[in-house]
Amino acid sequence: MAVLVAGGAGYIGSHTAAELVDNGEEVVVVDNLVKGHREAVGECRFYHGDLTDICFLDSVFSENKIDSVIDFAASSLVGESMSKPLDYYKNNLISVMNLLDKMKEYEVPVIVFSSTAAVYGEPENIPILETDRTEPTNPYGETKLAIEKMLKWCEKAYGIKYATLRYFNAAGARIDGSIGEDHDPESHLIPIILQAALGKRKAVQIYGDDYPTPDGTCIRDYIHVTDLADAHILALNGLREGSGSGVYNLGNGKGFSVKEVIDTAKKVTGHAIPVEITQRRKGDPAVLVASSEKAKRELGWEPRYNDLETIIESAWRWHSTHPDGFAG
Numbered sequence: 001m002a003v004l005v006a007g008g009a010g011y012i013g014s015h016t017a018a019e020l021v022d023n024g025e026e027v028v029v030v031d032n033l034v035k036g037h038r039e040a041v042g043e044c045r046f047y048h049g050d051l052t053d054i055c056f057l058d059s060v061f062s063e064n065k066i067d068s069v070i071d072f073a074a075s076s077l078v079g080e081s082m083s084k085p086l087d088y089y090k091n092n093l094i095s096v097m098n099l100l101d102k103m104k105e106y107e108v109p110v111i112v113f114s115s116t117a118a119v120y121g122e123p124e125n126i127p128i129l130e131t132d133r134t135e136p137t138n139p140y141g142e143t144k145l146a147i148e149k150m151l152k153w154c155e156k157a158y159g160i161k162y163a164t165l166r167y168f169n170a171a172g173a174r175i176d177g178s179i180g181e182d183h184d185p186e187s188h189l190i191p192i193i194l195q196a197a198l199g200k201r202k203a204v205q206i207y208g209d210d211y212p213t214p215d216g217t218c219i220r221d222y223i224h225v226t227d228l229a230d231a232h233i234l235a236l237n238g239l240r241e242g243s244g245s246g247v248y249n250l251g252n253g254k255g256f257s258v259k260e261v262i263d264t265a266k267k268v269t270g271h272a273i274p275v276e277i278t279q280r281r282k283g284d285p286a287v288l289v290a291s292s293e294k295a296k297r298e299l300g301w302e303p304r305y306n307d308l309e310t311i312i313e314s315a316w317r318w319h320s321t322h323p324d325g326f327a328g
Contacts, residue, residue, distance in 0.1 A: 002026040002064050007072030009036030011181050012170055016229040017044050028064050037326040040179050051095035061102045069111040070232055081140035092143040104158045110239040112232050115166045119145040127291035130247050161245045163235035168221040168251035168290045172311040173318035180318025182325030194319040197271040206258050208280030219255035219287040224305035234299040251290025252306050268312045
């Protein structure tokens with residue numbers, strides 16, 4: 001029996017697929033390669049196609065004995081979602097609708113769904129709890145929240161159990177340096193900083209240094225990508241063993257400011273990292289930090305790489321040996 005990893009050539013998906021293989025699982029990866037990389041997929045059966053194509057998806061399910069699904073496939077750029085909301089609703093919702101339709105048809109009983117902290121919008125508590133208000137401030141977050149509700153109703157109607165995992169800031173790379181983060185355009189802070197360290201960009205822009213934080217810059221919760229992968233596997237195994245559906249935050253439980261991340265990267269890389277202070281971005285909260293106590297309590301999840309220096313060291317191992325990403 002196989003685990004279907006949708007979006008398994010992307011950043012978090014490829015790391016999770018690799019961990020599944022290491023755990024002795026048979027893995028089938030589906031990806032349209034719009035954002036993912038074929039080179040990131042290791043010892044897995046790979047299908048190049050789009051989840052919005054129901055005929056393509058039917059061939060995947062009919063050719064493999066799939067017992068579970070982990071879904072990472074989504075358009076996920078917040079800014080782009082503001083200018084192209086219909087594209088995000090079309091891609092993100094139809095993809096999951098098709099997946100669930102095939103799961104129902106082929107009697108696949110469990111799904112682990114990749115959600116996002118964007119479902120919360122402006123936080124009402126720090127650290128953020130799973131029970132906090134969900135009021136997304138962008139279409140990307142809205143589509144993920146709509147899917148979360150879809151999963152709830154599909155469980156009631158069809159008995160498909162789910163674990164919804166709300167990420168905060170995924171970071172780092174596989175510890176052995178074999179795969180890492182490669183986005184175009186790059187929008188995540190740590191790879192942007194490391195690109196500056198490599199001379200691939202002129203400077204790192206800091207969007208505001210007058211926030212009500214100790215050093216004036218925004219504080220975010222960074223979680224190592226392998227720790228995220230571990231959480232998916234724990235959630236999957238829990239569902240297989242009969243645990244109930246649930247929603248879980250995945251974060252470090254500790255925040256680091258933009259300046260702290262830059263200073264740590266200087267230490268790790270030994271390179272100067274030029275910075276430019278610019279205006280705040282609209283909608284950027286001062287602090288976003290998760291409470292992951294529920295995941296620890298119910299899934300038995302314990303992050304292994306949760307200090308900032310280890311996270312950045314793993315990312316540097318990847319970026320310094322792959323300065324042009326998977327194309328290098």
